[in-house]
Amino acid sequence: MKYRSVFDIIGPVMIGPSSSHTAGAARIGRVARSLFGREPKWANISLYGSFAKTYKGHGTDVAIIGGLLDFDTDDERIINAIDIAKERGIKLRFIEEEAVTDHPNTARVIIGDDKGELELVGISIGGGKIEITELNGFELKLSGNHPAILVVHNDRFGAIASVSNVLAKYEINIGHMEVARKEKGKLALMTIEVDQNIENKILQELEELPNILKVTKIVD
Amino acid sequence: MFRNVAELVELAVSKNKKISEIMIEQEMNVTGRSREEVLAFMDRNLRVMEEAVERGIKGVKSHSGLTGGDAVLLQKYIEKGNFLSGKTILDAVSKAVATNEVNAAMGTICATPTAGSAGVVPGTLFAVREKLNPTREQMVEFLFTAGAFGFVVANNASISGAAGGCQAEVGSASGMAAAAIVEMAGGTPEQCAEAMAITLKNMLGLVCDPVAGLVEVPCVKRNAMGAANAMVAADMALAGITSRIPCDEVIDAMYKIGQSMPTALKETAQGGLAATPTGRELEAKIFGIPRV
Numbered sequence: 001m002k003y004r005s006v007f008d009i010i011g012p013v014m015i016g017p018s019s020s021h022t023a024g025a026a027r028i029g030r031v032a033r034s035l036f037g038r039e040p041k042w043a044n045i046s047l048y049g050s051f052a053k054t055y056k057g058h059g060t061d062v063a064i065i066g067g068l069l070d071f072d073t074d075d076e077r078i079i080n081a082i083d084i085a086k087e088r089g090i091k092l093r094f095i096e097e098e099a100v101t102d103h104p105n106t107a108r109v110i111i112g113d114d115k116g117e118l119e120l121v122g123i124s125i126g127g128g129k130i131e132i133t134e135l136n137g138f139e140l141k142l143s144g145n146h147p148a149i150l151v152v153h154n155d156r157f158g159a160i161a162s163v164s165n166v167l168a169k170y171e172i173n174i175g176h177m178e179v180a181r182k183e184k185g186k187l188a189l190m191t192i193e194v195d196q197n198i199e200n201k202i203l204q205e206l207e208e209l210p211n212i213l214k215v216t217k218i219v220d
Numbered sequence: 221m222f223r224n225v226a227e228l229v230e231l232a233v234s235k236n237k238k239i240s241e242i243m244i245e246q247e248m249n250v251t252g253r254s255r256e257e258v259l260a261f262m263d264r265n266l267r268v269m270e271e272a273v274e275r276g277i278k279g280v281k282s283h284s285g286l287t288g289g290d291a292v293l294l295q296k297y298i299e300k301g302n303f304l305s306g307k308t309i310l311d312a313v314s315k316a317v318a319t320n321e322v323n324a325a326m327g328t329i330c331a332t333p334t335a336g337s338a339g340v341v342p343g344t345l346f347a348v349r350e351k352l353n354p355t356r357e358q359m360v361e362f363l364f365t366a367g368a369f370g371f372v373v374a375n376n377a378s379i380s381g382a383a384g385g386c387q388a389e390v391g392s393a394s395g396m397a398a399a400a401i402v403e404m405a406g407g408t409p410e411q412c413a414e415a416m417a418i419t420l421k422n423m424l425g426l427v428c429d430p431v432a433g434l435v436e437v438p439c440v441k442r443n444a445m446g447a448a449n450a451m452v453a454a455d456m457a458l459a460g461i462t463s464r465i466p467c468d469e470v471i472d473a474m475y476k477i478g479q480s481m482p483t484a485l486k487e488t489a490q491g492g493l494a495a496t497p498t499g500r501e502l503e504a505k506i507f508g509i510p511r512v
Contacts, residue, residue: 127379127380
């Protein structure tokens with residue numbers, strides 16, 4: 001079931017005018033920001049389907065940038081997010097894509113600075129609810145509704161077991177988990193949704209495990 | 221966890237509980253939150269809705285200038301007293317319009333189930349309040365009942381205009397409101413489901429064709445009629461009228477209609493009212509783009 005909470009239906013509290021094209025868009029931007037871990041210096045945003053056709057009317061562009069600035073759906077600064085981003089020297093580019101995607105409300109967000117880059121594809125499925133379907137070339141399915149950790153690792157036996165052992169040691173329950181890889185034996189990505197927030201020292205412990213390359217978390 | 225309306229009604233009847241109570245208990249189970257936390261969270265949403273209605277009936281104007289001020293006109297008209305339909309229904313319409321006018325003006329609202337359809341549930345709730353004098357708790361319960369039906373629609377069909385057209389947004393909101401009104405008025409869980417079915421049947425096929433891609437025209441007035449539809453369907457269900465097609469099958473029909481609806485009529489501003497000469501003219505004026 002895609003929707004699990006009554007507050008997916010009665011909610012979110014948000015700045016108008018569209019839950020999918022404004023609130024959902026802000027959430028996609030905010031997940032990108034959270035995964036990037038800092039304010040980006042530039043952002044290239046590709047909009048597909050209904051997003052591409054109606055983003056000006058719905059404030060989708062403003063909302064995604066609001067999310068990149070770490071604003072929540074009910075933060076009134078969203079209205080002026082593009083101006084705020086420009087004042088902070090963030091370079092913005094919007095691309096209206098013609099390609100047909102699986103979901104009509106799709107955005108590809110590529111952000112970066114001199115230290116790194118992040119590419120993410122998000123879809124806004126209705127009522128403000130979103131899913132992240134791609135991250136840095138890995139396919140995944142992340143609701144953004146629960147705290148989650150993303151683990152980039154080498155595709156080797158034991159890597160998954162070692163991560164879940166550490167989580168078990170700290171009594172952290174896994175609600176949803178999936179693994180994606182680009183090629184057998186190369187880079188892989190674990191997406192783990194958990195029930196509670198994870199402390200940084202646990203992330204550090206995970207990062208020190210063999211074959212684990214990078215661990216990031218998304219806070220609820 | 222209930223998966224459809226039949227299971228939801230069956231749970232409520234077998235446990236001799238209201239639909240709102242079934243939704244509250246499920247929320248506690250799914251999220252691990254306490255009853256107090258769940259109720260407090262909904263109370264906050266109720267407060268946001270109340271503030272949006274209050275702001276809207278005082279009068280707001282959207283940035284584009286396309287919408288705003290209609291809630292005020294209707295409130296003044298009601299005060300004069302020589303209306304034709306009825307006070308509660310017009311009050312519901314006015315308050316639904318108020319909420320969506322605030323939404324169009326990029327104000328703060330609570331999506332129910334979406335922002336474009338955010339007027340229907342609060343509009344009917346605050347109008348029915350004048351008639352039934354509910355407690356604050358009962359008003360919070362109203363939102364859980366509405367949420368329970370919306371939950372079923374979202375999981376079995378869609379609540380997105382881009383995926384299912386306006387029937388999925390205002391149609392769903394209207395059905396949710398009708399069911400919640402019935403419960404607040406003392407109807408049975410079965411009658412809640414009948415009200416939802418009757419409402420949604422009359423919203424089937426409704427397309428999403430926003431002028432200039434803005435959540436304004438025709439969204440504000442669709443919320444108005446969504447509220448009116450919910451009020452009448454609730455009265456019909458309370459009168460004992462039932463839907464020949466069960467609620468779950470109506471929801472399924474809505475889903476299938478949404479799938480076969482052309483993309484031009486699903487929130488792309490390419491068809492319907494958006495593609496009328498006036499719709500195109502307004503779009504050009506607002507965004508300064510020349511149109512052929």
